[in-house]
Amino acid sequence: MTSPMGESAFGEIIDGAKNGDGRAFEHLYRWLAPEITTFATVRGTDDPEGVANEVFFRAFQKLDRFQGRSDAFRAWIYAITRNLLIDTHRAGARRPDIASNEVPDLATAGADVEALDLLSTQRVTRVLSYLSDDQRDVILLRMVGDLSLQQVSVIVDKPVTAVKALQRRGLRRLQSEVLSEVVRP
Amino acid sequence: MTDPDHAARWALDDEELESLMIGATPDDLGRVGNPVAEFFVDARNARGVRQPSPDGALIGLFGGDLAGLDAEIPERPRMSAPPHPGGNGSSDLFRGPGDDLGLSSVGGSGWSGPEAAPITGAHDVRPRRGAHDAAPVADDGFTIPAAAGDPFAGRPDDPFAGRPDDPFAGVPSEPLADDPFAGRPNDPFGERPNDPFGERPADPYGPRPGGPFADDPYGAPTIADAPLRGSLLAERTAAHNRLVVPPTEAPATSVGAFFGQVFEPTTPKVLMGVATVAVLLTGGALLGVINLPFLGGGGVDNQAITGLEAQTEGGIVGQESETGEPAIAEQSSTVPADAGSSVVTVPLPDVATPLTASTTTVVVPRNTTTPTIASPTTESTVEETTSSVEETTSTVDPSSTTETTDPSTSSTETTETTVEETTTTTVEETTTTESTEPPPAENNNE
Numbered sequence: 143m144t145s146p147m148g149e150s151a152f153g154e155i156i157d158g159a160k161n162g163d164g165r166a167f168e169h170l171y172r173w174l175a176p177e178i179t180t181f182a183t184v185r186g187t188d189d190p191e192g193v194a195n196e197v198f199f200r201a202f203q204k205l206d207r208f209q210g211r212s213d214a215f216r217a218w219i220y221a222i223t224r225n226l227l228i229d230t231h232r233a234g235a236r237r238p239d240i241a242s243n244e245v246p247d248l249a250t251a252g253a254d255v256e257a258l259d260l261l262s263t264q265r266v267t268r269v270l271s272y273l274s275d276d277q278r279d280v281i282l283l284r285m286v287g288d289l290s291l292q293q294v295s296v297i298v299d300k301p302v303t304a305v306k307a308l309q310r311r312g313l314r315r316l317q318s319e320v321l322s323e324v325v326r327p
Numbered sequence: 328m329t330d331p332d333h334a335a336r337w338a339l340d341d342e343e344l345e346s347l348m349i350g351a352t353p354d355d356l357g358r359v360g361n362p363v364a365e366f367f368v369d370a371r372n373a374r375g376v377r378q379p380s381p382d383g384a385l386i387g388l389f390g391g392d393l394a395g396l397d398a399e400i401p402e403r404p405r406m407s408a409p410p411h412p413g414g415n416g417s418s419d420l421f422r423g424p425g426d427d428l429g430l431s432s433v434g435g436s437g438w439s440g441p442e443a444a445p446i447t448g449a450h451d452v453r454p455r456r457g458a459h460d461a462a463p464v465a466d467d468g469f470t471i472p473a474a475a476g477d478p479f480a481g482r483p484d485d486p487f488a489g490r491p492d493d494p495f496a497g498v499p500s501e502p503l504a505d506d507p508f509a510g511r512p513n514d515p516f517g518e519r520p521n522d523p524f525g526e527r528p529a530d531p532y533g534p535r536p537g538g539p540f541a542d543d544p545y546g547a548p549t550i551a552d553a554p555l556r557g558s559l560l561a562e563r564t565a566a567h568n569r570l571v572v573p574p575t576e577a578p579a580t581s582v583g584a585f586f587g588q589v590f591e592p593t594t595p596k597v598l599m600g601v602a603t604v605a606v607l608l609t610g611g612a613l614l615g616v617i618n619l620p621f622l623g624g625g626g627v628d629n630q631a632i633t634g635l636e637a638q639t640e641g642g643i644v645g646q647e648s649e650t651g652e653p654a655i656a657e658q659s660s661t662v663p664a665d666a667g668s669s670v671v672t673v674p675l676p677d678v679a680t681p682l683t684a685s686t687t688t689v690v691v692p693r694n695t696t697t698p699t700i701a702s703p704t705t706e707s708t709v710e711e712t713t714s715s716v717e718e719t720t721s722t723v724d725p726s727s728t729t730e731t732t733d734p735s736t737s738s739t740e741t742t743e744t745t746v747e748e749t750t751t752t753t754v755e756e757t758t759t760t761e762s763t764e765p766p767p768a769e770n771n772n773e
Contacts, residue, residue: 184370266370285348285370313344320366321337 152212160206171198174216178223181286184267185227185278193230197223217293220283224297265323272319277312280305337361 158166175194182190200222201208208218270278276298283294295305339347343356344363350371353364 263369266366269366270370281348285367288350309345309348310341313341313348316366317339317344317363320363 149211152215156205156208156215159202160208167198167202170215174198174219177286178219181220181223181282182227183263184270184286185282186267186271187227187230193223193226197226200226213293216287217289217297220287220289221297224279224283269316269319269323273312273315274308276300277308277315280308281312281316284309337363339363 155166155169159170175198178194178197179190182193187193197219201219208215210218270282273281279298280294283289283297284291287294289297291302291305291309295302298305298308300308339356339358339361343351343358346356347353347364347367353359353361353368356364358364
């Protein structure tokens with residue numbers, strides 16, 4: 143998927159960013175940060191905005207050596223995001239759980255919240271959590287990132303055929319979980 | 328419980344699922360109201376709900392100098408979920424405020440340059456599916472033609488291609504397979520069954536026969552409460568490999584000492600132990616307990632070192648080993664109490680040379696409650712066998728302990744160093760370094 147700004151404009155922006163133009167950085171950020179945030183959110187991280195910031199911070203640090211089209215830039219950003227999320231997950235697994243002092247807001251608990259929850263990101267995240275990590279990554283990279291199978295296969299470092307299989311199994315599992323949540327006798 | 332009939336009615340086939348995933352709407356498929364199809368709407372609609380601030384990334388980049396950045400950037404509203412009435416088969420999920428701003432979302436032509444278009448909406452004005460489908464790269468999920476100029480195609484230095492060791496493949500969530508702290512049999516910090524400092528089930532002083540402080544665990548013992556008298560009959564408890572000393576009927580003037588614990592040696596030549604010495608004033612008043620670690624070695628039968636004697640001026644109070652033989656070959660002579668103190672000599676097992684032949688003297692000043700140990704400045708000599716430390720560095724399989732990720736931001740290096748001592752201690756030192764590096768952008772060249 144190409145950038146909405148067009149390749150020529152993207153080239154100007156990426157050159158500007160390499161030269162330290164803050165506005166160029168922000169253009170790139172504004173272009174992809176929302177979907178990166180979404181990707182991080184539905185993948186289950188606690189701080190998607192922080193992830194987005196960290197992703198672009200890392201990307202900007204190495205931007206001077208980047209050359210390519212906008213779709214390559216997108217895939218590159220998603221690769222950074224996925225790896226950062228894996229890093230974060232690993233780091234979290236090594237840290238002991240710390241009990242939260244936050245008290246749930248009981249005033250918001252109710253049927254209306256439950257109804258809204260069906261449409262919320264939490265529900266999406268919960269259903270996606272039933273998938274394996276690879277299945278979830280493939281589907282999210284395809285669905286949220288609008289990446290091609292080939293790009294996804296590059297990011298997850300698996301053959302395209304394996305990505306197709308992961309996608310197919312993930313979608314079936316996704317459907318099964320959605321139906322099991324929604325469909326009641 | 329799921330109703331199978333309803334589930335079957337709403338189930339979508341693979342093709343429908345995939346088309347939903349890559350942008351088709353429920354309306355496109357005639358599946359409006361289908362919970363599965365609507366789920367994809369929800370999932371896609373989550374996009375852009377939160378508009379992150381670039382400050383974090385940009386401040387980190389510019390060190391807080393955000394001058395020149397345009398702060399007049401409106402928030403991105405939530406995308407509309409319902410399908411566009413005039414949809415032409417493409418996804419209207421991408422229809423965002425960019426449409427309202429007059430920016431075409433088709434073909435990505437709404438951007439004429441970095442200075443021309445508003446920043447907001449740039450993300451929203453993504454090409455609709457129709458335009459996306461018309462792109463050179465087929466997005467049907469099955470056919471991937473080699474698009475001209477595809478930055479991923481055929482690059483010899485493609486950083487994503489052919490990485491033999493995917494560090495992220497099959498990484499279990501918990502516990503980590505490469506967790507350096509998991510399941511180490513020789514973990515020096517792991518639970519040790521013969522931990523000399525572990526829980527000791529038996530009070531070495533035994534039940535106190537009575538007295539005003541009998542039930543007070545913190546009460547100061549008196550002469551009448553002193554349990555350690557006379558001979559020290561050592562008993563080994565099977566569960567803890569420990570020797571305890573039951574109360575005896577010896578005169579109250581004795582000074583008790585007993586063997587606290589004996590490690591099961593890790594090598595047959597070395598023994599380690601802690602002698603727990605109960606120090607009593609003449610008359611039986613308990614001053615306290617001193618743990619005296621010592622080393623031994625030389626291939627001595629561990630069973631022989633089961634006793635530790637205590638001596639007073641009256642001679643050997645008692646000693647015993649499980650083998651029935653005196654555990655101490657050489658009896659240390661009792662040092663008579665001088666004018667100001669009672670000197671208690673506690674000989675430790677004198678095992679075969681070149682073992683440790685240690686004698687620790689516990690000097691108990693009179694009229695005080697704090698015993699002091701004279702060793703090693705006076706009579707305590709500890710001879711340690713010369714131990715050679717062989718340091719070896721094990722070579723670890725890189726696939727399991729060293730991971731290199733590219734362009735991943737994760738790199739986990741694990742170095743294991745095993746230090747083998749010829750004495751008793753095996754020190755295993757594990758250093759785990761996890762570093763995160765930004766992806767090498769040079770890999771995305773061309």
